[in-house]
Amino acid sequence: MPPLSCFQGYCVVDVVIDALGAAGDGLAVAPDGARLFLPGVLPGERVQVEGPVVLSPSPDRVDPPCPHYGPCGGCVTQHLALGPYSAWKRGRLVEALERAGFRDVPVAATEVTPPATRRRADLALRRRPDGSVALGFHARGDSARVEDLSTCFVLDPRLVALFEPLRAMLRSLPSLRREGSAMLNLLDSGPDLLLRLDGTPGVQERTALAAFAKAQGIPRIAGTSLKGTVSETLAQLGPVSIAFAGVPVAPPPGAFLQATPQGEAAIVRAVLAGLPKKLTGKARIAELHAGLGTLSFPLSAAARVAAYESAPEAVAALDAAARKSGGRVVATKRDLVRQPLAPKELEAFAALVLDPPFSGAAEQMPALARSSLGRIVYVSCNPAALTRDAKVLLGGGWRIEAATPIDQFLWSAQLEAVVVFAKGK
Numbered sequence: 546m547p548p549l550s551c552f553q554g555y556c557v558v559d560v561v562i563d564a565l566g567a568a569g570d571g572l573a574v575a576p577d578g579a580r581l582f583l584p585g586v587l588p589g590e591r592v593q594v595e596g597p598v599v600l601s602p603s604p605d606r607v608d609p610p611c612p613h614y615g616p617c618g619g620c621v622t623q624h625l626a627l628g629p630y631s632a633w634k635r636g637r638l639v640e641a642l643e644r645a646g647f648r649d650v651p652v653a654a655t656e657v658t659p660p661a662t663r664r665r666a667d668l669a670l671r672r673r674p675d676g677s678v679a680l681g682f683h684a685r686g687d688s689a690r691v692e693d694l695s696t697c698f699v700l701d702p703r704l705v706a707l708f709e710p711l712r713a714m715l716r717s718l719p720s721l722r723r724e725g726s727a728m729l730n731l732l733d734s735g736p737d738l739l740l741r742l743d744g745t746p747g748v749q750e751r752t753a754l755a756a757f758a759k760a761q762g763i764p765r766i767a768g769t770s771l772k773g774t775v776s777e778t779l780a781q782l783g784p785v786s787i788a789f790a791g792v793p794v795a796p797p798p799g800a801f802l803q804a805t806p807q808g809e810a811a812i813v814r815a816v817l818a819g820l821p822k823k824l825t826g827k828a829r830i831a832e833l834h835a836g837l838g839t840l841s842f843p844l845s846a847a848a849r850v851a852a853y854e855s856a857p858e859a860v861a862a863l864d865a866a867a868r869k870s871g872g873r874v875v876a877t878k879r880d881l882v883r884q885p886l887a888p889k890e891l892e893a894f895a896a897l898v899l900d901p902p903f904s905g906a907a908e909q910m911p912a913l914a915r916s917s918l919g920r921i922v923y924v925s926c927n928p929a930a931l932t933r934d935a936k937v938l939l940g941g942g943w944r945i946e947a948a949t950p951i952d953q954f955l956w957s958a959q960l961e962a963v964v965v966f967a968k969g970k
């Protein structure tokens with residue numbers, strides 16, 4: 546049983562941390578057998594549970610660089626050195642694939658993305674009683690509270706530079722009544738801002754937003770309600786654009802982008818490396834959950850691409866870019882949960898790439914498992930969904946040829962991966 550520390554009749558339990566859990570917490574077992582999840586601690590450390598207070602620090606412990614580390618919910622493992630941190634992320638992919646039944650998988654080293662490169666942030670906003678605005682990420686362990694950020698070590702400095710001007714502008718924006726969010730996407734054309742507000746901006750506010758956009762070099766500011774799915778342009782000073790494999794795409798406000806350019810490049814490399822070695826001139830690749838075409842345009846260098854996506858604004862942007870880029874990508878709007886690709890449709894393709902949302906692709910997996918596709922390349926942002934979906938492929942006789950963990954969300958517990966499935970020997 547772990548020892549007890551007692552002082553003036555009050556006893557606290559010391560435990561030794563066994564491992565890092567999936568959320569980045571240290572795992573330990575209390576004397577009564579209860580599983581403990583303790584923030585900010587590392588495997589091997591002896592820890593006083595109350596606090597928790599580290600009594601014997603691990604050699605893997607480093608000083609977290611960010612002044613907001615701890616209260617901020619954005620980074621949970623800044624106290625862990627890069628080597629063991631990367632190994633932890635790789636281990637989570639190994640574990641996810643083992644849970645699906647795949648043993649001895651050739652899992653590559655983690656592709657870690659550097660600090661100060663994140664190009665996408667959804668910042669929470671809260672109006673305080675004195676009228677000032679807190680802007681930042683949700684607090685760790687208390688999602689109702691916003692950690693008011695002065696800086697951020699993961700975001701691109703061009704986005705961090707907007708914190709202060711945004712805060713000042715929002716202070717005098719009446720349509721931010723109590724709460725909202727500011728979604729920032731750093732495009733090739735500059736920052737793109739989508740404001741979620743609990744009020745409706747009037748004419749004067751739009752004029753103020755246009756002046757703010759001009760002063761800060763923001764080509765477009767869009768707005769929507771707190772739970773809105775459709776946005777409205779509030780100020781547009783110029784075109785918006787981001788290029789994938791050299792093809793410019795005009796994204797809708799708040800569009801999905803891979804979180805960092807480096808992460809995107811690592812995903813593209815692993816996806817292209819996973820394609821069948823010999824693709825004929827007539828070969829076609831099916832790409833599911835195509836978004837704006839992040840993968841479609843790089844894939845189109847290898848074969849013609851049939852790209853499927855359900856979000857209407859994303860398909861429209863992808864379709865417009867594809868038409869101008871030589872016709873090797875054809876975009877189709879399709880809800881793959883309601884209408885997965887049928888076995889007969891899959892026969893037209895030499896390979897398939899899927900990059901599903903967090904929930905995974907349960908509805909699509911049975912048809913993929915039975916198919917005779919040359920390769921299935923699965924881009925995952927959720928190890929639990931990957932486990933569930935990979936299990937279906939195992940049942941269909943698929944094996945894993947390569948697996949690459951990609952850490953786009955530095956110091957968080959999130960994990961992305963590219964897993965290449967092939968059939969037979």
Ligand SMILES: C[S@@+](CC[C@H](N)C(=O)[O-])C[C@H]1O[C@@H](n2cnc3c(N)ncnc32)[C@H](O)[C@@H]1O
Nearest residue numbers: 834835836839854855856880881882900901902
């Ligand atoms: C993880 S993102 C990947 C997007 C793109 N591959 C990229 O790398 O930028 C997942 C995409 O799946 C789309 N999606 C979500 N549910 C879908 C569904 N039921 N059918 C088709 N696409 C869906 C989302 O709109 C989003 O574009």
